[in-house]
Amino acid sequence: MPRPSKGPRLHLRSGRVHPRTGKPIPDIYYIRDGQTEISTGCGPDRLSGPEGAEAQLAAYISQKWAVRAEEEEAADDRRRRGDPSKVLIAEVLAYYLKGRAPKLADPKATAVRVDALMRFWGTKKLSEVYRSECEAYVAERMTHTIKAARRGPALEKRVTDQGARRELEDLSAAIHYWNGEYPLTVRPKVWMPEKPDSPRDALTRGQAAQLLRAAMGYRNEGLDAQGKIIWKRLGASAIANRMHLRRFVLIGLYTGNRPAVTMAMLWQESPLQAWVDLDSGMIWRRGKREKDHKTKRRPVVKMPRGLLEHMRRWKRLDEAKAAEIRERDSLEMANSVLHHGGAPVAKVRKGFEAIVADAGLPAEITPHWLRHTCCTWLMEADVPAWEAAAFAGMTVKALEDNYGHHRPTHQARARKALG
Numbered sequence: 001m002p003r004p005s006k007g008p009r010l011h012l013r014s015g016r017v018h019p020r021t022g023k024p025i026p027d028i029y030y031i032r033d034g035q036t037e038i039s040t041g042c043g044p045d046r047l048s049g050p051e052g053a054e055a056q057l058a059a060y061i062s063q064k065w066a067v068r069a070e071e072e073e074a075a076d077d078r079r080r081r082g083d084p085s086k087v088l089i090a091e092v093l094a095y096y097l098k099g100r101a102p103k104l105a106d107p108k109a110t111a112v113r114v115d116a117l118m119r120f121w122g123t124k125k126l127s128e129v130y131r132s133e134c135e136a137y138v139a140e141r142m143t144h145t146i147k148a149a150r151r152g153p154a155l156e157k158r159v160t161d162q163g164a165r166r167e168l169e170d171l172s173a174a175i176h177y178w179n180g181e182y183p184l185t186v187r188p189k190v191w192m193p194e195k196p197d198s199p200r201d202a203l204t205r206g207q208a209a210q211l212l213r214a215a216m217g218y219r220n221e222g223l224d225a226q227g228k229i230i231w232k233r234l235g236a237s238a239i240a241n242r243m244h245l246r247r248f249v250l251i252g253l254y255t256g257n258r259p260a261v262t263m264a265m266l267w268q269e270s271p272l273q274a275w276v277d278l279d280s281g282m283i284w285r286r287g288k289r290e291k292d293h294k295t296k297r298r299p300v301v302k303m304p305r306g307l308l309e310h311m312r313r314w315k316r317l318d319e320a321k322a323a324e325i326r327e328r329d330s331l332e333m334a335n336s337v338l339h340h341g342g343a344p345v346a347k348v349r350k351g352f353e354a355i356v357a358d359a360g361l362p363a364e365i366t367p368h369w370l371r372h373t374c375c376t377w378l379m380e381a382d383v384p385a386w387e388a389a390a391f392a393g394m395t396v397k398a399l400e401d402n403y404g405h406h407r408p409t410h411q412a413r414a415r416k417a418l419g
Contacts, residue, residue, distance in 0.1 A: 008033040008061050010053050012044070029053035031060050081182035084126035089171075092126065093117055095181075096174035105293050106260060113167045114174075116141065121171065129175070129188035138164040138193055161193040168192045202376035203369060208253060210359040215245040220360035229360070244338045244345050245355055247314060251337075252370025254307035256378075256392040259367040261285045261298060263345055265337040267315060274298070276337060278315060281308045285393060297393045311337075375399060379406035 011032045016025050026045055031038040031053075038060065042053040080086045093114050101110040120137050121129075141164040146157045172190040179187055203211065210220065213231065217239030221230040251262045266275040271289040276282075285298035292298055303311065314337070322333040325342060336344035348367060356365045371392070378388040379399075389399040404410060 006032075008057060008064065010040075010050075010057055011037075031057055033060075033064075078182060081178075082184050084129075084184055084186055084188060087126045087178075087182075088122070089124050089126060089129070090118060090122035092174050092178045093121070093171070096170075096177050100173070100177045105296050110170060113170045116167050117171055126175065126184070126188055127186075129171075129190060131191040134168060134191035137168070141167070162195070165192045165195065201364075201369060202373040203365070207359075207361055208249075208373060210361060211355060211365075212246065212249050214355040214359035215242050215249050217242055219358040222360075234358075241340070242351065242355065244340050245348065245351050247310075247338055248345075248348055248352070248367070249355075249370065250307065250310055252367070253374055254304050255283060255301050256371045256374030257283075257285065257301075258296065258298075258371060258393075259348065263336075263338055263348065266335050267318065267337060268335055276311060278308070278312055297395075299390060299393050301391055301393070372403075375403045376406050379403045380408070382408050 009032055011030045013028050013030055015027045017023070018025055027043045029040045029042050029050065031040060040053040040056045042049060042056070044050065097111060097114050101107050101114070104110050120140060124133070138161055141159045142161060144159045146159060146163075168190050169192065172192075175184075175188060175190065178184070210229070214220070217234045218231040219234060221232045224230050248259075248262055251257060251265075252259070255262075261274050264274045265283065266273055269275050269277070269284075270287050272287040273290075274283070274285050274287070277284065281303050283301050283303060285301065286292060290298075318333070318339075325333050333339065333342045334344045338345040338348075352367050353363075356363065375388065375392050375394075378391065383391075385396050385399055385404070389396045392399065
């Protein structure tokens, strides 16, 4: 059994003759602490004497206890952070927002969802995350309106249970991220509403044409006696204000891009942003220095001929407009493919809702429907699954699971076998 430590103390090392130089070495006080020995430079025959050695010992002990106190305080803090009853959810969400959110696909959207979580959960402890509180959160969120939605009595939208679910997914992810640094004694489980099967609805060719026509500055006024749509031409300002929406719709239908990728596209090469290479006819869905996401892949896509022709025409128009602005106002226009008033487009939801309404289409159609439509059309054309998945930027499994039933040859052998 090892002997207990005697603690820090002074030890007088007797003088001796140096074996190499032959010079005498006087008596010196050393501080001994276990295997550690530190010379004080003080001896009985020196002016500093034992008092100097004792002063150094006192300083050593003081420093040692200060370091130990810091270590114990850090250990206590880590133990506190591992106790759900002593950790505020606000602390967990802030840690997630600072460390994890910047690495996600859409940090701004994550910040908005975390802000909504903070208002309800911020003053609560991790130990208060249980089903009834999660249900109360969903019920409260469903009374709130969506800030980004268009205003008006007929257009006001409220947060859905699935919107609240997406926010609770962030809460669960934040708890998981916290647990990776500060292991929790009991890890709370976040209850979430049931997630319905997504229908992956897509536009028909006719609906896509109506949407594009609305983006070009027309409004659906109903049907005439022959059952044809009556289109009303809008003013010049509406036509100009919807230029970026025409581009957005065509790019979405032709490539199946996620909306965020289309809005980020630049005309020139960028290391940190999506860009268009008109010489090779390629769209780089992410900058060359950007890392791809595991769940939201952004592979390079070669543009169909029709879209490439549109792109080249849009580039000529933008170059002419940029030269005009430069000459008139000495300003530079944005290098973005989607721009409005010379500035990059950050959001299209309100404008998209407007053209959906003017096209006379169902209000549930969102910008993401363009991606669903592209994938559906690829399957209807019987494009090989691996090629269609690479084109759209998803796994073959995701493509087959969600869109494979649109393929003409879907279950063909089974149908043939049954005659």
